[in-house]
Amino acid sequence: MNATTLHDDPSHASPLGKATEYQNHYAPELLFPIPRQLKRSEIGIADSALPFVGEDLWNAYELSWLNTKGKPVVAVGTFRVPADSPNLIESKSFKLYLNSFNQSTFASIELVAQTMTRDLSAAAGRPVYVALQALASAPTANIGIPAGIPLDDLDIACDCYQPSPNLLTTHAGETVEETLYSHLLKSNCLVTGQPDWAMVVIRYRGRPIDRAGLLRYIVSFRNHNEFHEQCVERIFSDLQAHCQPEALAVHARYTRRGGLDINPFRSTGDYPPPDNTREIRQ
Numbered sequence: 001m002n003a004t005t006l007h008d009d010p011s012h013a014s015p016l017g018k019a020t021e022y023q024n025h026y027a028p029e030l031l032f033p034i035p036r037q038l039k040r041s042e043i044g045i046a047d048s049a050l051p052f053v054g055e056d057l058w059n060a061y062e063l064s065w066l067n068t069k070g071k072p073v074v075a076v077g078t079f080r081v082p083a084d085s086p087n088l089i090e091s092k093s094f095k096l097y098l099n100s101f102n103q104s105t106f107a108s109i110e111l112v113a114q115t116m117t118r119d120l121s122a123a124a125g126r127p128v129y130v131a132l133q134a135l136a137s138a139p140t141a142n143i144g145i146p147a148g149i150p151l152d153d154l155d156i157a158c159d160c161y162q163p164s165p166n167l168l169t170t171h172a173g174e175t176v177e178e179t180l181y182s183h184l185l186k187s188n189c190l191v192t193g194q195p196d197w198a199m200v201v202i203r204y205r206g207r208p209i210d211r212a213g214l215l216r217y218i219v220s221f222r223n224h225n226e227f228h229e230q231c232v233e234r235i236f237s238d239l240q241a242h243c244q245p246e247a248l249a250v251h252a253r254y255t256r257r258g259g260l261d262i263n264p265f266r267s268t269g270d271y272p273p274p275d276n277t278r279e280i281r282q
Contacts, residue, residue: 031122180211
């Protein structure tokens with residue numbers, strides 16, 4: 001799929017928003033990469049000079065394949081796609097790809113991980129980290145909230161539901177370093193219009209960001225159509241342009257759909273990626 005065709009019609013070749021017959025035998029051709037630059041160009045980001053580093057952390061909760069005796073193995077998976085990869089991977093194609101393992105035979109979980117690493121890295125255009133844990137090994141998960149300041153109790157009026165970066169302002173004063181977060185981020189799928197729900201975490205160092213304006217800005221994504229990764233990059237870019245922090249990180253944890261959750265992270269490089277602690281809705 002070339003960039004021009006996708007820009008004209010994002011659903012042209014993608015399975016997203018279409019009736020799909022599930023394949024239950026290994027089918028790497030199901031993966032559908034989308035050039036990141038298509039949407040980055042809208043917000044003035046060039047792949048040759050990215051203003052951030054980061055990753056897209058995916059968690060998969062519906063993984064299964066057959067061992068050499070035909071007995072099913074069930075597992076959970078973690079996938080880390082680097083933000084400097086030329087492509088993101090469309091979520092429904094990822095789901096279809098993972099389901100294609102269901103009736104396929106693999107001798108070990110390590111072989112499954114190696115196969116997924118190869119296929120996902122080829123689709124993304126950069127090495128993708130893959131970690132699988134069989135449910136038989138009793139994996140655990142953390143659920144919690146960030147160590148920061150919640151915004152959602154602010155008593156604000158909202159009347160804007162498309163991204164409005166003009167809502168972002170700073171206060172005069174000494175440089176601060178703080179983490180702010182909100183559960184009120186909602187956007188919609190670029191192709192299907194289905195709602196995407198998330199918690200967004202903003203860590204920065206610089207002039208104090210006006211918290212009421214920041215929360216209104218977060219709410220302003222409510223009717224916006226864009227993929228998860230693109231929303232986070234838009235938020236990062238708007239904060240950089242309007243608040244000019246010395247250091248910045250934006251992290252969103254989106255609720256799962258089809259057994260997958262997507263958690264993009266973008267940073268100026270001053271803050272490391274957070275651990276894989278889930279939001280309660282995940």
